[in-house]
Amino acid sequence: MAVDYLVIVVYLAGMLAMGWWGMRRAKSKSEFLVAGRRLGPAMYSGTMAAIVLGGASTIGGVGLGYQYGLSGAWMVFTIGLGLLALSVFFSARIARLKVYTVSEMLDLRYGGRAGVISGLVMWAYTLMLAVTSTIAYATIFDVLFDMNRTLAIVLGGSIVVAYSTLGGMWSITLTDMVQFVVKTIGVLLLLLPVAVVKAGGFSEMKAQLPTEYFDPLGIGGETIFTYVLIYTFGMLIGQDIWQRVFTARSDRTARWGGTVAGTYCLAYAVAGAVIGTAAKVLYPNLASADDAFATIVKDELPIGVRGLVLAAALAAVMSTSSGALIACATVANNDIWARLRGIVPTDGEQRDEVKGNRAFILLMGLAVIATAIALNDVVQALTVAYNLLVGGLLVPILGGLLWKRGTAQGALASVAVGGLAVIGLMAAYGILANEPVYYGLLASLAAYVAVSLTTRPTDAAVLAAWRERLAGRAPEPGTASETVSEQVPAAQ
Numbered sequence: 442m443a444v445d446y447l448v449i450v451v452y453l454a455g456m457l458a459m460g461w462w463g464m465r466r467a468k469s470k471s472e473f474l475v476a477g478r479r480l481g482p483a484m485y486s487g488t489m490a491a492i493v494l495g496g497a498s499t500i501g502g503v504g505l506g507y508q509y510g511l512s513g514a515w516m517v518f519t520i521g522l523g524l525l526a527l528s529v530f531f532s533a534r535i536a537r538l539k540v541y542t543v544s545e546m547l548d549l550r551y552g553g554r555a556g557v558i559s560g561l562v563m564w565a566y567t568l569m570l571a572v573t574s575t576i577a578y579a580t581i582f583d584v585l586f587d588m589n590r591t592l593a594i595v596l597g598g599s600i601v602v603a604y605s606t607l608g609g610m611w612s613i614t615l616t617d618m619v620q621f622v623v624k625t626i627g628v629l630l631l632l633l634p635v636a637v638v639k640a641g642g643f644s645e646m647k648a649q650l651p652t653e654y655f656d657p658l659g660i661g662g663e664t665i666f667t668y669v670l671i672y673t674f675g676m677l678i679g680q681d682i683w684q685r686v687f688t689a690r691s692d693r694t695a696r697w698g699g700t701v702a703g704t705y706c707l708a709y710a711v712a713g714a715v716i717g718t719a720a721k722v723l724y725p726n727l728a729s730a731d732d733a734f735a736t737i738v739k740d741e742l743p744i745g746v747r748g749l750v751l752a753a754a755l756a757a758v759m760s761t762s763s764g765a766l767i768a769c770a771t772v773a774n775n776d777i778w779a780r781l782r783g784i785v786p787t788d789g790e791q792r793d794e795v796k797g798n799r800a801f802i803l804l805m806g807l808a809v810i811a812t813a814i815a816l817n818d819v820v821q822a823l824t825v826a827y828n829l830l831v832g833g834l835l836v837p838i839l840g841g842l843l844w845k846r847g848t849a850q851g852a853l854a855s856v857a858v859g860g861l862a863v864i865g866l867m868a869a870y871g872i873l874a875n876e877p878v879y880y881g882l883l884a885s886l887a888a889y890v891a892v893s894l895t896t897r898p899t900d901a902a903v904l905a906a907w908r909e910r911l912a913g914r915a916p917e918p919g920t921a922s923e924t925v926s927e928q929v930p931a932a933q
Contacts, residue, residue: 445748463608473609495761496577506717510654514714521706523676528699551849560776567769569826574762602806620756627753640719832863832881851893859885
């Protein structure tokens, strides 16, 4: 295993080195939080694919393939569909807004009265997303080094917190590009063909497994529908995803770069399911489906290659973890803390804001590591996060983008009713039940429409300013440093 260990150590050292390099570029709030809004198509596509394809998509996607066969691809497939929908229909408008958070978008659209409540819901979502990604380090480091769970979480989490704190979005962008390449080589180009060959090819896999393993809908129609509600719609509104859209240098980059990333996700979904199906042939009696990825890597790959593929799994976890962490810190600082203190940053305070956001990443990172150590059930935590996000924020966000009659009162009612309904229904039906997100979303929609129609329309001046921002005609609030940074050649 010495060669495998060396591959992993070099990879982790490289992540920290990129964090240090990113620190030298992050000189303004825009540079630190959204990479100066200067990413070109290549970097944008790679980093967007990296953020959405985390440990759940890699380890969990292979596990679903082990359990259900090819239909196990549906979870990751719906993530890809959501990214495609976001890129084709909404990304250009989102990028033109020149904001930093989803709550800022809601304030622009509804007149400045939805920020704190929506910020709390988004903060809870991003926090739990970061926690669940951090917990996954325990699985990977256990395979690599037979390491204690707590120590594994502290080690993996500390590396992500370190490079995210140092360079913000620039560091995360650079590391995500490396992680994208490592995942592509490790999972698609190495593990996938090796797994199929070791299992005897597709003909042998079909001979060894029940026919339902090759039924595209074998996982069940209700499960697929739930995946669409949670993951496809979740992709449309998550702060971690929007914050990547904000990094695009142009409408075209956001639209086409995101479309490439979404298409990549579809291929990754199928690859994970095929690997899991092959693992079922090779190891039919694993205690847990989620052990399939680590088992096939550990037992079937040669030395060196094994280290690279495990680095790919680590890359998947780190990309989601770092993206969720900076999103959590951005929301906590800009949407909650600053608003509660009544602070609106002036032009001369941008450099100090970099320090403030850096401090919040460190603080949120420590909170994520502590929560990950205390928490055991990853699936329940992630389900709570996505149920709150979709049930509480989907309707007011999409309503604001698509329906001009929506009002601030309607948005607040939608967030409150949807969020409370989801919480109450999870208590009644169970956290993993499908009913909370179904009925919570319907309650949120009903409240939004009913209250919007019974209250005064949004002020004409607010809507006019909103249309100017959507059209890209309004300047981004910021400093001279931000204006200068936008004149620097865009990253390719």
